[in-house]
Amino acid sequence: MPREGVFTRVLKGGKVSVGDEMSVDKAMIFDTHAHYDDEAFDEDRFEMLESMQENGIGHIVDVCASVGHFDRVYDLVEKYPFVYGAVGVHPDDADKVDAAVLDEIRKYCDMEKTVAVGEIGLDYYNDEHSPHGLQQEFLIRQLDLARKTGLPVIIHDRESHEDVLRIIREEGKDVRGVLHCFSGDWAMAEEALALGWYLGFGGTSTFKNDRGVRAILARVPEERILFETDSPYMAPVPHRGKRNNPLYTAIVAERAAELRGTTPEKIMESSTNNAKKLFFRLKTR
Numbered sequence: 001m002p003r004e005g006v007f008t009r010v011l012k013g014g015k016v017s018v019g020d021e022m023s024v025d026k027a028m029i030f031d032t033h034a035h036y037d038d039e040a041f042d043e044d045r046f047e048m049l050e051s052m053q054e055n056g057i058g059h060i061v062d063v064c065a066s067v068g069h070f071d072r073v074y075d076l077v078e079k080y081p082f083v084y085g086a087v088g089v090h091p092d093d094a095d096k097v098d099a100a101v102l103d104e105i106r107k108y109c110d111m112e113k114t115v116a117v118g119e120i121g122l123d124y125y126n127d128e129h130s131p132h133g134l135q136q137e138f139l140i141r142q143l144d145l146a147r148k149t150g151l152p153v154i155i156h157d158r159e160s161h162e163d164v165l166r167i168i169r170e171e172g173k174d175v176r177g178v179l180h181c182f183s184g185d186w187a188m189a190e191e192a193l194a195l196g197w198y199l200g201f202g203g204t205s206t207f208k209n210d211r212g213v214r215a216i217l218a219r220v221p222e223e224r225i226l227f228e229t230d231s232p233y234m235a236p237v238p239h240r241g242k243r244n245n246p247l248y249t250a251i252v253a254e255r256a257a258e259l260r261g262t263t264p265e266k267i268m269e270s271s272t273n274n275a276k277k278l279f280f281r282l283k284t285r
Contacts, residue, residue, distance in 0.1 A: 028053070028056060028057065028059065028272070029056050029057050029058060029227075029246060029247070029249045029250055029253075029268060030058055030059045030060075030227065030249070030268070030271060030275050031059070031060045031061070031227070031228060031229050031246035032061050032178070032200065032226045032227060032228045032275050032279075033061060033063050033154065033178075033180055033181075033200060033202070033226075033228035033229065033230055034060050034061065034062055034228070034229050034230065034231040034246060035062065035063060035065055035230070035231060035232065036048075036060070036062050036076055036083070036231065037062060037064075037069050037072035037075075037076060038065075038231075038232050040232035040243055041232060041243075045076075048245065049076070049079075049080055049083070052082065052246060055247060056250070057082070057246045057247065057249075058082060058272070059082050059084065059272075059275070059282065060080075060082060060083050060084070060246055061083075061084050061085070061086055061116065061154075061279065062076055062077065062083050062084070062085055062086070063085075063086040063116075063118055063119045063154055064085070064086060064087045064088055064089075064090075064119065065090045065093075065119050066090065066093055067089060067093045067096045067101055070087060070104060070105075070108060073087070074087075074108065074111070077111075077113050078113075083113075084113050084114075084115045084279065084281075084282055085108070085114050085115065086114070086115060086116035086117065086118040086119065087108040087114055087116075087117065087118075088116075088117045088119055088120040088142050088154070089101065089105070089120060089138060089142065090119050090120070090121075090123075090156060091120070091121055091122050091123040091126075091127075091135040091138075091139070091156060092123060092126050092129070092130055093130070094130040094131075094135045094138050095130050095131075095134060097138050102145070105117070105142070105145065106145060106149070109145065109149040109151055113281070114151065114281065115151070115152075115279035115280075115281050115282050116146075116151055116152050116153060116154050116177070116278075117142055117143075117146040117149070117152070117153045117154070118153055118154025118155070118156075118177075118180070119154050119155075119156045120138075120139055120142045120143075120153060120154070120155060121135075121139060121156030121157050121158075121160070121180075122135050122136065122139060122157060122158070122160035122167075123135070123156060123157075123158040123159070124158065124159040124160040124163075125158045125159045126158070132160075132163070136163065136167060139171075140167060140171045143167070143168070143171050143172045144171075146177075147172075147173075147174055147175050152175070152176045152177045152178070152278050152279065152280075153172075153175055153176075153177035153178075154178055154180050154200075155168070155177055155178065155179050155180055156180055156181075157179055157180070157182075157183065157184070161183075161184045161185075161188050164179075165184075165188060168192075168195065168197070169191070169195065172195075176196050176197060176198075176278065177197055177198070177278075178197065178198040178199065178200045178226050178278065179192055179197060179198070179199050179200060180228065180230070181200055181201075181202055181204060181228070181234065182199040182200055182213065182216065183204070183213065184216075185212065185216075186216055186219065189216050189219075189220060193220070193224055197224075198224050198225070198226050198274060198278055199216070199220055199224060199225065199226070200226045200227075200228045201213070201217050201226070201227060201228070201256065202227070202229050202230050202234050202236070202249075202252055203229065203234035203235050203236035203237075203240065203244060203248065203251075203252065204234055205217050205252060205256065206236040206240075206251065206252065206255050207237060207240065208237070214255075217259055217260075218259040218260055222260070222267065222270045223270065223274060224274065225256070225267070225271050225274060226271055226274055226275055226278070227249050227252050227253055227256075227268065227271045228249070229244045229245065229246055229248055229249055229252075230244065231243070231244040231245050231246060231248075232245070235248060236248050236251045236252055236255070237251075249268075250264065250268075253268045
């Protein structure tokens with residue numbers, strides 16, 4: 001009987017070890033976007049993180065999403081060698097930003113394990129407390145910060161495709177990044193790719209009502225794909241509605257492989273290599 005592959009056993013809840021079919025860098029799953037600082041993990045955060053590497057998770061980028069969570073993210077970054085940080089202000093918190101917050105972000109950008117400015121962007125769905133003009137102002141200011149620090153950015157885009165594209169085109173010169181949880185159409189994907197950006201795919205690519213995302217995932221050049229979970233949110237089918245976690249990256253990779261006629265191992269290896277190129281400060285063996 002042939003040996004089970006690393007991804008097969010992760011999907012079944014099994015563990016992987018260094019000698020399993022691929023080298024450590026290739027075998028380890030890379031979750032490029034998670035929120036382990038979120039309150040949803042308060043009861044078992046450390047237990048889960050301490051089990052990640054024995055369960056095949058090689059790298060996690062923990063992404064700031066709230067002004068008050070910078071220290072929570074960086075407590076994890078300092079504690080776990082495989083956790084890296086992204087620092088920025090989510091558009092939902094645009095009304096909480098002032099010069100002091102921006103200065104704090106800049107200081108975190110100087111830390112060795114900070115790999116991106118994010119999660120920044122526009123959200124026209126949840127905009128009750130963050131007017132569109134204010135969101136755009138602080139997106140532009142944080143793009144400028146990324147340019148000055150040489151860091152890439154992680155962009156949140158919800159029901160704001162046109163303005164996101166316009167701003168990264170006009171104000172994001174010399175800045176690279178990823179459109180997190182990509183939800184645009186192929187025309188948007190083509191323009192972002194032409195600008196040198198990456199597209200992030202997670203649980204939504206497995207949802208039955210998101211055929212458009214799957215169609216784009218099937219067409220995007222392999223060298224521009226990043227896999228992510230957005231944990232604790234957006235768990236893939238068959239776990240939709242439950243708390244997400246980096247192990248489910250394997251499910252996204254498996255579905256992507258089916259769409260593209262390749263293997264989960266190969267496409268995860270490509271995503272991992274892409275992440276290393278984008279998040280240039282990330283150190284791996």
